[in-house]
Amino acid sequence: MVGLESKSASSNNFIKTIVAEDLAAGRVTEVVTRFPPEPNGYLHIGHAKSICLNFELADEFKGRTNLRFDDTNPVKEDVEYVESIKRDVQWLGFEWDGLFFASDYFGQMYDKALLLIRKGLAYVDDQSVDQIRENRGTLTEPGVESPYRNRSVEENLDLFERMRKGEFANGEKVLRAKIDMASPNVNLRDPVIYRIVHAHHHNTGDAWCIYPMYAFAHPLEDAIEGVTHSICTLEFEDQRPFYDWVVEHCETEAKPRQYEFNRLNLTNTVMSKRKLKQLVDEKVVDGWDDPRMPTISGLRRKGYTPEAIRAFCREIGVAKSYGVVDERMLEHFIREDLKLKAPRTMAVLRPLKVVITNYPEGETEWLEAENNSENEEMGTRRIPFSREIYIEQDDFMEVPPPKYFRLFPGNEVRLKHAYFIKCEEVVKNDAGEVVELRCTYDPETKSGSGFSGRKVKGTIHWVEASQAVPATFRLYEPLIRDEDEGEDSSFLERINPNSLETLEGFVEPGMKDAAGQDKFQFFRHGYFNVDPKDSAPGRPVFNRIVSLKSSFEVGKA
Ligand code: ATP
Numbered sequence: 016m017v018g019l020e021s022k023s024a025s026s027n028n029f030i031k032t033i034v035a036e037d038l039a040a041g042r043v044t045e046v047v048t049r050f051p052p053e054p055n056g057y058l059h060i061g062h063a064k065s066i067c068l069n070f071e072l073a074d075e076f077k078g079r080t081n082l083r084f085d086d087t088n089p090v091k092e093d094v095e096y097v098e099s100i101k102r103d104v105q106w107l108g109f110e111w112d113g114l115f116f117a118s119d120y121f122g123q124m125y126d127k128a129l130l131l132i133r134k135g136l137a138y139v140d141d142q143s144v145d146q147i148r149e150n151r152g153t154l155t156e157p158g159v160e161s162p163y164r165n166r167s168v169e170e171n172l173d174l175f176e177r178m179r180k181g182e183f184a185n186g187e188k189v190l191r192a193k194i195d196m197a198s199p200n201v202n203l204r205d206p207v208i209y210r211i212v213h214a215h216h217h218n219t220g221d222a223w224c225i226y227p228m229y230a231f232a233h234p235l236e237d238a239i240e241g242v243t244h245s246i247c248t249l250e251f252e253d254q255r256p257f258y259d260w261v262v263e264h265c266e267t268e269a270k271p272r273q274y275e276f277n278r279l280n281l282t283n284t285v286m287s288k289r290k291l292k293q294l295v296d297e298k299v300v301d302g303w304d305d306p307r308m309p310t311i312s313g314l315r316r317k318g319y320t321p322e323a324i325r326a327f328c329r330e331i332g333v334a335k336s337y338g339v340v341d342e343r344m345l346e347h348f349i350r351e352d353l354k355l356k357a358p359r360t361m362a363v364l365r366p367l368k369v370v371i372t373n374y375p376e377g378e379t380e381w382l383e384a385e386n387n388s389e390n391e392e393m394g395t396r397r398i399p400f401s402r403e404i405y406i407e408q409d410d411f412m413e414v415p416p417p418k419y420f421r422l423f424p425g426n427e428v429r430l431k432h433a434y435f436i437k438c439e440e441v442v443k444n445d446a447g448e449v450v451e452l453r454c455t456y457d458p459e460t461k462s463g464s465g466f467s468g469r470k471v472k473g474t475i476h477w478v479e480a481s482q483a484v485p486a487t488f489r490l491y492e493p494l495i496r497d498e499d500e501g502e503d504s505s506f507l508e509r510i511n512p513n514s515l516e517t518l519e520g521f522v523e524p525g526m527k528d529a530a531g532q533d534k535f536q537f538f539r540h541g542y543f544n545v546d547p548k549d550s551a552p553g554r555p556v557f558n559r560i561v562s563l564k565s566s567f568e569v570g571k572a
């Protein structure tokens with residue numbers, strides 16, 4: 016393919032510069048990255064950015080990338096999510112080196128916690144979560160030390176052991192790192208590193224009732240796997256000093272380092288697993304893979320290709336500043352990818368019957384049509400033409416406005432790949448609605464015949480009626496618009512009621528056997544994907560991926 020894969024991986028990427036320097040300086044001998052999703056939902060397009068970044072960075076320097084499930088929170092996680100994440104990473108075109116679960120390291124993490132206690136760097140606190148939060152201080156005020164902060168090592172070892180054995184209820188005690196309650200960085204004010212959660216874990220079952228906190232677990236996971244460059248989003252920047260503290264004081268052999276980049280935000284797109292899960296749970300959408308969802312599985316079902324998503328991620332690049340990317344840029348890349356790949360066929364989404372009165376009854380001719388006018392290699396197909404065809408309802412107007420060049424009484428248009436037809440008569444039902452047009456055609460004007468007698472201004476598409484394949488078309492609009500978005504939970508109340516429009520129409524007979532995930536460009540309507548779930552043999556359902564044109568140009572956003 017031209018264009019899409021040509022840009023070198025991660026070319027506009029400050030992290031790449033760091034990696035190259037680290038290799039040159041000998042700080043690392045092999046680059047090891049990881050993609051660390053928490054299995055508490057399906058992956059979305061924001062995760063794709065992180066996946067591409069981690070895998071392509073390691074690829075470029077012949078290093079390794081692990082897929083690691085950050086499953087340290089037993090309550091929200093599920094194997095369904097684990098399986099969907101694996102599938103999505105593979106579908107995007109990446110192969111992990113190691114597949115790990117953070118929960119496999121619970122034993123090692125526990126040992127590191129014991130080490131901190133023995134070094135006088137961790138203590139068991141009996142304060143409640145609320146008390147701890149209250150005593151944390153503010154950006155301008157130092158925190159207040161816990162009355163339990165100076166427990167002896169022996170007492171801490173005993174209490175932590177009993178926490179582990181299950182002697183205490185949820186929230187009764189926590190283990191905290193002992194750092195500095197007056198630190199200007201609030202994250203260093205004795206952060207909680209272990210808490211009690213009596214819950215079944217999808218991987219470790221009931222083996223544990225204490226679980227490490229993310230900020231403590233993550234650097235250890237990285238160190239255990241020998242990750243050299245631990246790449247995360249900017250909100251973790253303030254956590255970096257604690258990350259380094261853990262690596263230093265837990266005396267890990269490997270010394271991973273954390274680097275932060277800007278997360279992807281898209282216009283008109285909700286990008287948070289928590290909110291996406293709400294949409295699924297409250298049945299606003301038809302599951303995680305609803306084509307209106309910005310999940311990888313939703314984009315796949317809508318018809319996006321891995322190539323388009325990867326090219327998009329490359330184009331947006333990696334930076335250190337907050338920004339919102341225009342969703343039309345993502346659309347640009349699927350158009351680019353499908354432009355030369357997708358067959359261009361005709362579909363009528365809102366049918367209006369046309370009878371060609373001077374065409375012989377009972378006769379059918381087969382017209383030659385090119386499959387892709389920009390890619391000759393895709394060859395041609397034959398489509399039937401006869402006395403009855405369907406056209407789009409809005410390609411006819413009884414009283415046309417100025418500059419309307421399609422059908423109206425007395426006007427002539429070109430039928431794509433076929434003949435000129437002229438509207439002679441309008442048939443209406445009792446309600447006064449137009450139900451049929453009666454037209455004549457001019458046999459001299461056959462497409463490709465070199466006819467040059469006269470010109471018409473409009474070209475419309477059509478499908479021959481007797482062999483047309485009935486099809487369902489789904490057109491999408493954003494589920495929640497930007498002006499409706501906010502951090503409040505009421506975003507659910509402000510859903511776009513028109514996010515899905517379903518139409519019943521027809522496609523060419525050759526598309527009878529279109530199978531799930533086949534992609535087409537329908538003349539004038541845009542790119543469509545055959546829905547893999549709802550299509551039946553001979554009865555396809557098409558999801559519109561994107562319309563044909565956009566005012567958006569990459570680089571001019
Ligand atoms: P969400 O906020 O949507 O729940 P998360 O960050 O909690 O996402 P994780 O499973 O923890 O989800 O994320 C796995 C990796 O993906 C992390 O390294 C995270 O930084 C990255 N990531 C998540 N969202 C984005 C985004 N919008 N842009 C870039 N990277 C992201």
Ligand code: MG
Binds near residue numbers: 053
């Ligand atoms: Mg998270």
